[in-house]
Amino acid sequence: MYKIGVIGSGHRMTPIVKKIADNEGFKIQAVCDPNTEDMKEKYAEYDGVHFYTDASEMLKSEKLDCLTIGTRCSLHTDFMLLTARYGLPTFLEKPVCINEQQLSALEALGASPDFSNKVVVSFPLRNTPIVNCVRDIIRSGKIGHVAHVQAYNNVPYARCYYHGWYRDENETGGLWLQKATHDFDYINSLLEEIQPVRICAVDSKQVFYGDMPANQKCSECPRAKECPESAQNVAQYGDRYAVEEGCCFAVDTGNQDSGSAIVEYSNGMHAVYSQDFIARKGAGKRGARLIGYYGTVEFDFNTGVVQLYYHNSDATETYRFPTGHGHSGGDAALIRNFCDVVAGRDVSHSPLSDGILSAKMCLCAKKSAAEKIFCEI
Secondary structure, eight states: OEEEEEEOOOTTHHHHHHHHHTSTTEEEEEEEOSOHHHHHHHTTTSTTOEEESOHHHHHHHOOOSEEEEOSOGGGHHHHHHHHGGGTOOEEEOSOSOSSHHHHHHHHHHHTOHHHHTTEEEOOOGGGSHHHHHHHHHHHHTTTOSOOEEEEEEEOTTTTHHHHSGGGOHHHHOOHIIIIIHHHHHHHHHHHTTOOEEEEEEEEEOSSSOOOBOTTOBGGGOTTTTTOTTSHHHHHHTTOTTOOSSBOTTBTTOOSOSEEEEEEEETTSOEEEEEEESSOOGGGOEEEEEEEOSSEEEEEETTTTEEEEEESSSSOEEEEEOOOOHHHHTHHHHHHHHHHHHHTTSOOOSSOHHHHHHHHHHHHHHHHHHHHTSOEEO
């Protein structure tokens, strides 16, 4: 029986842990989280779970076979450094770090392939059937070698980044690390042996800023009735991401609302990437075009469509995949891979070294945008 230890179990990690435990031979042994009563309720269906508020105590007291780390982003590195002493297979939520100091602390761990390959970083997009299809097309030679990449992420559910706790960049590291870490990672995975070498970026805040008081709540706001972003009005739009927390037009609202980067790779090719947090509903789009001499392959996670265009004929090929279902099937693939790593049947398909590389790219983009420079990766 493989005993799972859980460090941090919020909205993202709780269903992941439960799906891991659904696999034969896996058991939730211990959960560490400051909200003990909430955890007892979440895991009430499981027998014999031990609850802790101190991760060190849990690690010393329990005989565990694997771990999951799903705390707030600012703590991912601290707990990875703590648990690395035990050498256990670990499912680590992204981003793996949120600043340069944490990055430096992690790099020594990622440099060891034996340890890095035991860590499954939560990068579902590179593991989706959609990206696997695109990878197969590239490997087949149908488009020739990849000569250019155009990638985009127009986030239609972005209100949480301006109303909720995600607005605090001290907790998250900002939206390069929250969203681009996924996109840079799947691009790197598709380019395989080609490595990113430098990056330049710009970002801007054109919508979600203002002069409302810090800590302003919609329920206490005199402008709530006419404000298009108040919780009551957003709910009327049918937005399930309506939140009753901070005002997105207040002086303490964090996060850019758009950003773009150019990434140069080791063979001289470059990729362009743009993220936007203003688009809503049907304007949401996430995917990329990868262009070669013989053809172009394009995909969108929101529609589940992969389109292959041949450059020297009128032929096209279309592939369709289900959308939703836990990052378009990527979560299920991550969980399968993690269970195989724990059982010794496989190595991580999204190792710690790749999580570090993606975080480094995001931190470079953030620095480039702030200092208006090219940044070496």
